[in-house]
Amino acid sequence: MIQKNTIIKGAFILTLAGFATRFMGFFYRIFLSRTFGEESVGLYQLAFPVYALCFSICAAGIETAIARSTAASRSLKDPVRTKAGLYSGFTLAILLSFALMLFVQKEAAFLSLRFLGEPRCAPLLVILSLALPFSVMHSCIYGYYIGLKRTKIPAISQLLEQTVRVGAVIFLYYFFVNRSVRTGIALAAAGIVAGEASSALYCLGKLRKEQDMAAPGNVTLGAYKKGLGEILSLAVPLTGSRVLLNLLQSVEAVSIPLKLQAFGLSSGESLSTYGVLTGMALPCVLFPSAMTNSIATMMLPTVAEIQVSGSTSAMKKVIRKVFFCCFSLGLLFCLALVVTGNFIGRLLFHSAAAGHFIITLAWMCPFLYTNSCLLGILNGLGKTNMSFAINVTGLLLRIGSVFLLIPVFGIQGYLWGLLASQMAVFALCLAYLRFFFFTL
Incomplete structure (x- = not known):
């Protein structure tokens, strides 16, 4: 009962913050597309994988390692x-x-030309890089509070980051427009810097008020070495996995506009199509996943604790309930998006293409929403290598659709690849979990 209440309470808080941030982000993307145009949104989305890759190297594995280390230390009542x-x-x-x-x-010019194939991304990379130290601070402290299962501060920091990001961009846009100064999509990159800085400062302020964590004193050099060794032992394989996944995602993101050109679209048309897909349709489909992502976040420490207790029956019960909840939610939103997809595309984005993309992507909702929790369960069981292998399998299917299907069928081929990859991840996760518990 305690485990159940912890999952529900933590997931509820994170879900509220997730829905609020996605709600703001949803209309924020409408603002970007109408203000700067689909091609500019495509440029912004094209530059983002470099930032995501850098973040993965710096903090993705370390955040999870801090969360797991904190959870273990808390159970042992070892503040040092x-x-x-x-x-x-x-x-x-x-x-x-x-x-x-x-x-x-x-190296912004080199990265934008040789890696992204679009020189206009260089200024965006320079601005986005300024957000890295702040996002890393935010991420590490976020992991600490998740390890404690205190989700209030992570939720508020998430909400603050999105509020400042959106508010800063809208404020700067109208500030410059009223002074007849021409602006561009670089404002969106500047908004990320402002948002990450605000959330980092908020988290640092909260950490300073923690009685046991306000300062790094009273810890010997030997304890720090041991702590660093523990963090590295967890973070290095996780970081390697995340970096490889981000590299594959970067290859995917960079290749889509190029293969659309091979299909027969111009450079501007390919960027516009990519912008509609990643900046309009996908956020719409991903909007309800705030709930399942919150459950997945809470599942990692919860599953780890149940595993330590050795209660296989409790583990199976939790997994069945989470699976049923997420899959049912996915089915519900699949039907809703299939019925309303065209309406959403025309009303919110003024784009018939966005409506078509939403309807096609809606069919992957039951698998997409469930997969995040299934992968969270695998990570909680300590099966990070299997989770990584399943993720890579799904990504390889998507990349295969980019290179093999887009030149023949256009963007529709990639949409088919997205659906196939989510179905494959779903099937592999279920098959492995069934095998894992059968062999216990």
């Missing part, structure tokens, strides 16, 4: 270990973020 794990991981992540920030700023 908690402090050593947090501050050693935090220091490592910050150092990596500044190194990558300087690298991206120096």
Whole structure:
């Protein structure tokens, strides 16, 4: 009962914040598309994988490692270990973020031309790199509070980041327009910097008020070395997995506009199509997943605790309930989006293409919403390598559709690839979980 209440309470708080941020983000993307145009949104989306890759190197694995280390230290009532794990991981992540920030700023022109194939992305990369140190601070402290299962501060920081991001962009746009100054999509990149800075400062302020964590004192050098070793042992394989996944996602993102050109579209048309898909249709389909993502976040520490207790029956019961909840939610929103997709595309985005994309993507909702929780369960069981292998399988299917189907069928081929990849991940997760519990 305690585990159930913890999952429900934590997921509820994260879901409220997730829905609020996605609601703002939904209309924010409408503002971007109408203000700067579909092609500019496509440029912005094209530059983002570089930022995501840098973040993965700096903090993706370290955030999870801090969360797991904090959860373990909390169960053992060892505040010294908690402090050593947090501050050693935090220091490592910050150092990596500044190194990558300087690298991206120096090599922005090269990355945009050779890696992204679009020189106009260089200014966006320079601006986005400034957000790295702040996003890393936010991420590390976020992981600490998730490890404690105290989701209020992570939820507020998430909401604050989105509010400041959207508010800063809208304010700056009208500020410059009233002074007849021409602006561009670079304002969206500046908004990310403002949002991450605000959430980082908020999290740092809350951490300073923690009695046990306000300062890194009272911890010996040996404890820090041990804490760093624990963080590295968890973070290195996780970071390697995340970086490889992000590299594959970057290849996918960069290749879609190029293969659309091979299909016969112009450079501008391919970027516009990519912008409609990733900046309009996908956010609409992903909007309800705030709930399932919150459940997946809480499942990782919860499953780990149940596994330690050795209660197989309790584990199966939790997994069945979570599976039924997520799959039912996916079916509900699948039907809703199929019926209203064209209406949403015309009303909100003024785009018939967006409506068509939404209807096609709606069919993957039952699998998409369930997969996040199934992968969270695998990670909670410590099966991170299997989770990584399943993710890679899904990505390879998507990349295969980019190179094989888009040149023949256009963007429709990629939509088919997205659906196939989600179905494959769904089937592999269920098959492995069934095998895992059968062999217990």
